[in-house]
Amino acid sequence: MEIGKTLKEIRIARGLNQTExxxxxxxxxxxxxxYERGGRYPSAEILAKISSSLNVSCDYLLGLKLExxxxxxxxxxSDKNIIMRLIxxxxxx
Numbered sequence: 014m015e016i017g018k019t020l021k022e023i024r025i026a027r028g029l030n031q032t033e034x035x036x037x038x039x040x041x042x043x044x045x046x047x048y049e050r051g052g053r054y055p056s057a058e059i060l061a062k063i064s065s066s067l068n069v070s071c072d073y074l075l076g077l078k079l080e081x082x083x084x085x086x087x088x089x090x091s092d093k094n095i096i097m098r099l100i101x102x103x104x105x106x
Contacts, residue, residue, distance in 0.1 A: 016048065016054065016055070016060075016075055016076065017049045017051040018049075019073070019074055020045075020049055023069065024045075026088055026089055027067065027089060028089060031046055031049075037066050038062050038063055038066055039062065040059060044059075060074065060075075
């Protein structure tokens with residue numbers, strides 16, 4: 014299970030530091046650090062909060078399923094806009 018690596022990648026892509034992310038979820042910064050380093054795994058309740066807050070599926074966080082939608086949802090808004098403009102340009106070729 015690579016939840017720590019996935020969690021860190023999404024957190025950074027959202028422009029959040031560990032303290033901001035911890036406050037968003039309602040957990041301690043040290044818990045976030047431990048999750049990201051793989052020293053501890055979130056409970057089902059915390060996993061659901063993380064999933065909801067980051068707008069990605071629990072399956073994606075757990076590395077069980079990779080969906081295009083999850084990838085897009087994990088990006089910063091500016092990156093999403095770039096991708097959507099690229100898609101529009103390709104459709105209009």
